[in-house]
Amino acid sequence: MKRKSKAFTLIELLVVIAIIALLIGILLPALSSARASAQSLVCKAAMRNIATLNAFYAEDNREYYSSPVNVGTRYTGLVLPGNGDPLTFGTDVMLWNSTSVTPTTVQDWISPIAGDSMGFSTNRAQRTRDIFNNLGCASAGVFNDSIYSGANVEDSEEFSDAVEEGVQQVSYLMPTGFAHVSQDDRSYLEGLVSGASFARVTNLMSVPPAPQQPRGFRHKMDRVGISASSKIMFADGTRYWEDNGGLDFDPNPDALFGSFTTSTPIFKRSPAYGREFPRALETGNNQLLSYRHSEAINVAMFDTSVQSMSQKESYIDPNPWYPTGTVWVDNDSTQEAINFMEIQANGRSVVKIH
Numbered sequence: 192m193k194r195k196s197k198a199f200t201l202i203e204l205l206v207v208i209a210i211i212a213l214l215i216g217i218l219l220p221a222l223s224s225a226r227a228s229a230q231s232l233v234c235k236a237a238m239r240n241i242a243t244l245n246a247f248y249a250e251d252n253r254e255y256y257s258s259p260v261n262v263g264t265r266y267t268g269l270v271l272p273g274n275g276d277p278l279t280f281g282t283d284v285m286l287w288n289s290t291s292v293t294p295t296t297v298q299d300w301i302s303p304i305a306g307d308s309m310g311f312s313t314n315r316a317q318r319t320r321d322i323f324n325n326l327g328c329a330s331a332g333v334f335n336d337s338i339y340s341g342a343n344v345e346d347s348e349e350f351s352d353a354v355e356e357g358v359q360q361v362s363y364l365m366p367t368g369f370a371h372v373s374q375d376d377r378s379y380l381e382g383l384v385s386g387a388s389f390a391r392v393t394n395l396m397s398v399p400p401a402p403q404q405p406r407g408f409r410h411k412m413d414r415v416g417i418s419a420s421s422k423i424m425f426a427d428g429t430r431y432w433e434d435n436g437g438l439d440f441d442p443n444p445d446a447l448f449g450s451f452t453t454s455t456p457i458f459k460r461s462p463a464y465g466r467e468f469p470r471a472l473e474t475g476n477n478q479l480l481s482y483r484h485s486e487a488i489n490v491a492m493f494d495t496s497v498q499s500m501s502q503k504e505s506y507i508d509p510n511p512w513y514p515t516g517t518v519w520v521d522n523d524s525t526q527e528a529i530n531f532m533e534i535q536a537n538g539r540s541v542v543k544i545h
Contacts, residue, residue, distance in 0.1 A: 231484045233329035234427070235497040238363065241326065242424055242495040244304040246412070254411040256424070256493075257304045259370050259452055260395050261410045263297030264383040267392045267445070282444040286346050288313050295319045296442070297394065298449035300365060301326065316349035319442065319450070320358050328362040328427060330483040335360060336437030343443070350442045360480055361440060361450045363491075364428035364463055368513035369415060370452040371395050373403045379410075394447040401458075402509065402544065405516035412493060416515035417545065419493035423511045426500075427488035428453055428463040429480035431471060438480075455512040456505035457528045464505065466525075478502070507531050510544050517544040 249256040266281035285293060291306035295315050301322050302311060311321045323335075335358045338350045372379050372395065380392050397404075408414060416422040430453055432439050440450045448454075448462075456464035462471075463481050471477040482488055482502045490511070491497050506525040509532065519542045521529045536542035 227330070227485055230329040231489065231499070234484070235489050235499075237326060237328065238425070238489055238491040238497045239495060241301065241305065241363065242491040242493075242497070244308065245300075245424065246495055248304045249412045254413055256410060256412055257300040258365065258410045259298045259300055260372055260379065260383070262300055262303050263294055264380060264392060264395060266294065266297055267395070285315060285444045286344065287315060287349075289315065291318065293318075295322070296444045296446050296449045296451070298370075298446060298451040300370070300451055301363075314349065315346060316353045316442070319350070319440075320353045320356065323359045323361060323440075323450075324357070326362065327359045328483065328489075331360045331362045331429070331480075333360045333429075333438060333480060334358060335439055337439045339432060339439050339441040339443070341443075342441060347442060358440070360438060361429045362427065363425045363451075364430065364453040365425045365451060366423055366455045366512045367397045367452060368402065368404065368455065368517065369410065369422070369424065371397045372408070373397050373401075375403050376406045376408065379408070394445060398454075401454075402513050402520050403518045404514055405518075405543075408514055408516075414514065415493050420496055421511055422493045422514070423490045424493050426490040427481060427483065429477070430462050431468075431477035431480055432462070438476075455509070456502075457509045457512060457524050459523055459525045466506075503527075513544045515544060518542075519544060 245256050252261075255261050266285060282297065285295065291311040291313055292303050293306075293315075294300070294302050295318055299322075302318060305311065305322075305326065306318065309321065309325060311318045335354055337354060338347060342350070344350075374396050377396075380395060412419065429438075430440070430448060430450060432441075443449070453463045454461045454465075459465050459467045460469065461477075462468050463477060465477065466475075468477050482505075484499065487499050487501045488505060489497055490500050507527045509519065509524070509528050519532050519536075521532060532542055535545075
C-alpha cells in the first residue's frame with residue numbers, strides 16, 4: 192500500500208519564510224556590527240604601524256619626527272643653478288619621478304617614513320595612490336572622483352590616470368598643532384628655509400586665529416607634551432571638497448594642507464571634521480567620510496598607541512590636538528570646546544594646553 196507524501200501547506204510555508212526573515216533581521220545587524228569592529232581593528236593596526244615607522248624615523252633623526260615642517264620645508268627653497276641652469280623651486284624635484292621616500296607634496300609626512308619599507312612607487316602620482324590604497328583605513332571605501340579642479344601641475348595627467356585606476360579617499364591626517372608652526376614664532380621655519388621667499392612657506396604655518404604653540408616649539412618627540420600617550424600624532428580623516436559635487440584630492444606640490452594635514456575637530460569649520468564646513472553643511476559628507484567607525488575616529492598617539500574617539504568627544508577637549516604649553520584661543524572653536532576650556536581656565540585670562 193503506497194503512502195501519500197505529506198507536502199507543506201501554504202500556512203506552514205509562510206511560517207517558515209517568516210522565521211527565516213526574522214532570523215535574517217536579527218543576524219544582519221550583528222554581522223554588520225562585527226564587520227565594522229573588524230575593520231576598525233585593522234585600521235588601528237595600520238595606524239600603529241605608521242606611528243611606529245615615524246618613531247623609528249625620529250630615532251634616526253635626533254628625535255625630529257616626520258612632519259611637513261621637518262620634511263617639506265627643504266623643498267620650498269630655491270635650487271642653486273648648475274651649468275647655467277636657471278633657479279628653480281625645490282618643489283619641482285617632486286614632480287614626475289623621484290624616489291620612494293620623496294614627499295609627494297610639502298605636506299606629505301608619510302612617504303619619508305614608509306616609502307622604502309612599503310615599496311612605494313618612484314612616480315609621484317602612483318606613490319600617492321600607494322599611500323591612499325595600501326596604507327588606507329579598512330573602512331575608507333570611497334574612491335576619489337577626480338583631482339582638485341584647481342590643480343595646476345605638469346604631471347596632473349598622471350594623477351588623472353591614477354584616479355581612473357582607482358584612488359581611495361584620504362585616510363589619515365596630522366593635526367596642525369603638530370604638523371605646522373605658529374604664525375607668531377617664525378624662527379623655526381626661518382632656520383630651515385634657504386633662499387626662498389618666506390611667503391613660499393606660509394602653507395607650513397597655522398592659520399590665525401588658532402591656538403599658538405609655545406615659543407621655540409620644535410617638532411621633536413620629546414617636545415610634544417608632558418605625556419606622549421595623550422597627544423595625537425595623526426587621526427582618521429578625509430579632507431572633502433564639494434566643488435563638483437564629488438570627492439577629490441589636491442596634487443599641487445605646495446598645497447595648503449593637501450591630503451596629509453588638517454585643522455582639528457575643535458575648529459568648527461574644519462573641512463575634515465567640522466559640522467559647519469560650508470561645502471558640506473547640507474550633506475555632512477565630510478563627517479561621514481572621517482567619522483567612519485560608527486561615528487568615531489581612531490587616533491594614533493605619539494607613544495604609538497591607538498585609541499578610539501567618538502565624534503562627540505572629538506569636539507570637546509582641545510588638549511590632545513596641541514602641544515603642551517600651547518596658548519588656547521577660542522575663535523571659531525566648537526561651543527563644546529569653549530565651555531570645556533572655560534572650566535579649565537578657572538577665571539584666568541590666559542589658559543594653556545596641558
